Amino acid sequence: MRISRGLVKTNLLLLLLVAVLTVIPLFIVQGGEFGGADGQAEAVIQSIDPDYEPWFTSILEPASGEIESLLFALQAAIGSAFIFYYIGYVVGKKKGMEQAS
Structure with missing residues (x-):
């Protein structure tokens, strides 16, 4: 699988x-206080x-x-780990089904 140069440039720009x-x-905001909502x-x-x-x-x-x-931060890390695990699982399952057929 090749990644196009345009896609790489777009991702780097983003x-x-x-x-x-x-x-x-x-x-x-020099010396500003970044408080929560x-x-x-x-x-x-x-x-x-x-x-x-x-x-x-x-x-x-x-x-x-x-x-x-x-x-x-721990809550955010656990949540993002779950989300990205699920995304990886779905993408891997899709690729596995494509390769099997």
Whole structure:
């Protein structure tokens, strides 16, 4: 199976574009705080209704922000591993069926 040069160039261009779009905000927002949507939502709710109390609290509260980030990254890694395993399985099954016929 040969990969065309045009496809390789397109993929490299897309990877470069993703890298640029990832790095540019780090230079534009110097000293900015990159917070999550949860903190922003909590601030808006408090400004609308200062007496609001949540319906429930977390069962497990991480000891620090680093542990919370670790758990989030672990969750993302497990999810992406499952998705890419499934994609690989489907592609491999399709190729196997093509080769068998």
